[in-house]
Amino acid sequence: MPYRKTVKTEAKKAEMRARLIQAGRDAFATQGYEAATLQQIVRQAGTSIGNCYFYFPDKEALLEAVAQEIREEIAHAVDVALASVTDTNLRLALGIAVALRSILQNPDVARITLAVPSARAATVAYFTERSERRFGELAVPEPAGAPLLVAHAWQGAIFFIAEAALAGRFVEDAATVTRFLVGWNLQALGLPKTEIRRLLEQVEAWESTEE
Secondary structure, eight states, rough: OOOOOOOHHHHHHHHHHHHHHHHHHHHHHOOOOOTTTTTHHHHHHSSSSSHHHHSSSSSSHHHHHHHHHHHHHHHHHHHHHHHHHOOHHHHHHHHHHHHHHHHHHHHHHHHGGGHHHHHHHHHHHHHHHHHHHGGGOOOSOOOSSHHHHHHHHHHHHHHHHHHHHHOOOOSSSSSHHHHHHHHHHHHTTOOOOHHHHHHHHHHHHHHHHOO
């Protein structure tokens, strides 16, 4: 007799998957990806290794699910902040500020998205695709290069700065790092200095409301 899916069984599966992702997220954030073990994770989730393998074939697959959840949370924070913003240049500036703030305020969680090469590549690809869509909104002269090249350059700057900040390589505080990155990327897009100054003032005003 073939296995029949029901609303109840699908809900139980979704709940268990969510518990495994949360347990993995906690373990990866507090112990790091390498040190965390599946035994610890399944114990916290209240299940077994065998049942875990039904959802995730290995620890890296669980990491990818956790990283995807974090990526979506950061993207949601950006979308909420930009929901009422119609100024296209300000949307670009605030998009950087909100994303970087989300990363720097939750460093242990943010590191999960960069824990292994596959997770880092997926994270860069996810946000690069979002950036490529946003470049259609630009109210500036079209940057040199195809949109995908511009999106990769844009995200490359963001990720290198974020990784260095997470590693504690800067003496500057998060607000200073954020303002620098926003200004740098806007300058790369060819905006005039007066416009960049205006946008940085707007970003600072937004930051003051978030403190």
